[in-house]
Amino acid sequence: MKRTDLEGKVAIVTGSSKGIGKAIAIALAAKKVKIVLNGRDAEKLEQTAREISSSGYEVFPIQGDVGIYSDCEKLIKQTVEKYGTLDILINNAGLSMEGSIGNTSPEVFEKVIHTNILGVIYPTKAALPYLMKTNGSVIFTGSIAGFMGLPNYSAYSASKMSLTAIVQSLKIELEGTGVHVGINYVGFAENPSDKTFLNQNGEIEQVPIREQFKRMPLQEIANIFVKGIEKRRYKQTPSLLGKTTNIAQRFFPTFFEWLMTRKYKTEKAAVG
Numbered sequence: 437m438k439r440t441d442l443e444g445k446v447a448i449v450t451g452s453s454k455g456i457g458k459a460i461a462i463a464l465a466a467k468k469v470k471i472v473l474n475g476r477d478a479e480k481l482e483q484t485a486r487e488i489s490s491s492g493y494e495v496f497p498i499q500g501d502v503g504i505y506s507d508c509e510k511l512i513k514q515t516v517e518k519y520g521t522l523d524i525l526i527n528n529a530g531l532s533m534e535g536s537i538g539n540t541s542p543e544v545f546e547k548v549i550h551t552n553i554l555g556v557i558y559p560t561k562a563a564l565p566y567l568m569k570t571n572g573s574v575i576f577t578g579s580i581a582g583f584m585g586l587p588n589y590s591a592y593s594a595s596k597m598s599l600t601a602i603v604q605s606l607k608i609e610l611e612g613t614g615v616h617v618g619i620n621y622v623g624f625a626e627n628p629s630d631k632t633f634l635n636q637n638g639e640i641e642q643v644p645i646r647e648q649f650k651r652m653p654l655q656e657i658a659n660i661f662v663k664g665i666e667k668r669r670y671k672q673t674p675s676l677l678g679k680t681t682n683i684a685q686r687f688f689p690t691f692f693e694w695l696m697t698r699k700y701k702t703e704k705a706a707v708g
């Protein structure tokens with residue numbers, strides 16, 4: 437299989453001012469990739485850029501919202517103006533939510549669906565002409581929540597499930613162009629203290645610690661992304677929980693649904 441030598445390549449990582457995106461940016465920068473950081477909050481983005489460049493890595497922050505097409509065009513244009521080319525796009529920016537369909541405000545669904553679906557299509561569309569010139573890679577941050585509709589995460593699950601459809605379409609559309617398409621179905625990550633989600637009223641809340649699940653360190657997740665790009669892999673499911681969930685919902689769907697229903701009812705009863 438063809439292998440990509442990452443040294444000197446140019447990569448955009450959307451949603452890289454913190455969390456998984458920041459970890460991917462650092463892991464790629466350590467391989468001598470020139471990194472374009474992205475996020476909506478300009479101050480946070482600058483702070484992350486300073487932090488990463490102080491370790492001697494090449495980073496360039498470009499503020500923008502992946503859900504706005506003109507911001508995505510600007511992201512690509514400024515990257516190419518700065519570095520002359522684009523080799524890798526990592527569609528990582530995403531929002532999470534929590535709340536049942538019955539109790540959650542319509543704005544939460546709109547925000548999550550808009551950011552997590554259009555927010556990967558828009559940067560990809562804007563980047564494709566450049567990725568085609570470089571036989572580059574376009575990578576998506578999926579989730580094990582995209583294997584099955586999870587209770588209280590309907591819009592999030594739907595958005596992450598739709599990534600599978602997007603990469604399937606894209607892979608066929610790009611057949612023969614030399615562009616590599618990849619998706620990583622990430623399991624529970626070791627969320628840093630600044631990890632947030634939208635509650636059912638659309639308010640930003642801090643994510644609680646999920647002690648019941650083994651959470652993957654961000655660096656470990658990031659290294660899997662890097663290896664996937666180097667080896668030009670299509671689909672990766674890094675965690676054991678992810679692999680088990682995928683097999684369970686595919687081959688034992690009734691049992692898996694029963695298990696999820698039982699867990700949901702127990703948790704609901706505990707909350708009261």
Ligand SMILES: NC(=O)c1ccc[n+]([C@@H]2O[C@H](COP(=O)([O-])OP(=O)(O)OC[C@H]3O[C@@H](n4cnc5c(N)ncnc54)[C@H](OP(=O)(O)O)[C@@H]3O)[C@@H](O)[C@H]2O)c1
Nearest residue numbers: 451452453454455456475476477501502529530579622625
């Ligand atoms: N954490 C997990 O356990 C987990 C598991 C599976 C998959 N994932 C996926 O991994 C990705 C990153 O998640 P994370 O946990 O690292 O989240 P996070 O810590 O909340 O970071 C999200 C990043 O995305 C940026 N962002 C959000 N909306 C954006 C927008 N519209 N345009 C541009 N940037 C935007 C944020 O910066 P601003 O707010 O400043 O824009 C931030 O840099 C997401 O796609 C998520 O679904 C996470």
